[in-house]
Amino acid sequence: MNFRIGHGYDIHRTAPGRPLVLGGVRFDEDFGLEGHSDADCLTHAICDALLGAAAMPDIGHLFPNTDPAYAGIDSQVLLGRVIAKLRAAGFTPVNIDATLIAERPKIAPHIAAMRAALARSSGLAPDAIGIKATTNETIDDIGRGLAIAAHAVALVRKE
């Protein structure tokens, strides 16, 4: 059995008037995240974990933020493309585990919806997608609500 593990990390600044999308779920908040796409930092970290497991270049290389084609794009579309790229290279995603670090909003009530959205985009079962959330205990800029960050790991099997 040929298993490979990958890690991903992403951080986006918060900004008033921007949409807040995390794990494919749109939050009803008065602030969102800065970014070229929908700025879904959780999904970006997951994409990078999957790409890292296959030793492929990260999403910044695959979907450059200088390319107008990706302006405002739904990151679930990017995740679907990452999965297709892995499958084309003979990699089968096995599971994903991720941690979101956000001072607000409260994430826990939305975790089931995030897992469902990520399952739809990735083709994985919801029980193969772990999502956890924590605050940064008011420490540093994440703790002051100036940014939201995410870490992710992914396991893939090389066929």
Ligand SMILES: [Zn+2]
């Ligand atoms: Zn990002």
